[in-house]
Amino acid sequence: MEKRKSMYKIGAIILAAGLSKRMGKPKLLLPFNELPLIYYPVSLAVQNELKPIVLVTGQYMNDLENTLGQFNKQVTFAYNDKTDTGISSSLKIGINTVKSHVDAVLVFLGDQPFVPTEVVHKIIQEYHISQHKGIRIIRPRYGGQEGHPILFDSCLFHEFQLLQGDIGGKEIIKANKKYVKLIDFPNKVWGTDIDTPEEYDALIKGV
Template identity: 50%
Template structure:
């Protein structure tokens, strides 16, 4: 059985929000906990969260969650790629594949994760969800691509690599656009609060 880990990217600067958005509460808990708990529920292991300015606070706010490695990225202001490379470096010897989660996407359900794992185990090297036609996260990548992902720079999230291996990539369509929603602005956050009042999963 393949060992699948998780990297939670949580070192963003929240420039559009104007405050540390990942610490804002959604349904009684800080936003960043949702992808962490999703990874734990689906038995992904190992799990690491890559943080920047608020790394220590993340660790404190999720102290009850076991088997999570919290890693501080001193170069977080240089873009997402620095966090992604740190995560892959941390997990590459222990995993056959990793999920790459964005910590500001709290609405991804278990169904997405389980469907992606099923596709990966059919021999696909990259699996990515598509929410009502929009490419989304998390992305599941095979360890054979780790080295290439470690060579990206700036705010690249691996788009060119995914394009390069499009024949070995499976795009999984899902109908609920909210599942792939980023919380970037106060309006997004308010929309997310209203959405969480309605869902039951």
């Protein structure tokens, strides 16, 4: 029997456990328009009433909790003590935290301040339309460049347990190509992420 739209439970995993090696300091705490970078994906997930919202953190967990104090009731902080093993460990923690509560999850990057609500709305809308047609992964494409957040149906959660090292969901996407739906957005800036001091400087200068 097909689920009704209102019955779908969609959660969020926000990846915030990186070591910020290229930045040289905890990038998610850096300010942009007087708010830390991490504020943007968290507020986006909260605004769209995704539940649960799991923020996977590492060595900066206390700082992130303090910075995001206003969201503490809506966000679950999950600590990853294996951040040196790569992004796969964070994804596993996130999936294990949400798996018994959701039909699907949106995976966000912690350093993308420009993703608008429109993107999340369209991904969720597409899930409602396409889930019964066999679509299991929905991904935005910004100006031709594939990006985040990415929706994964719960039937794929077991595949995350097979990931190793610094390999994220792209292996799962590759293995399930025929079940992927891409949604195109013309604005390439929406997919911008911030990894280096140069990228951060460009962000602040509005380049």
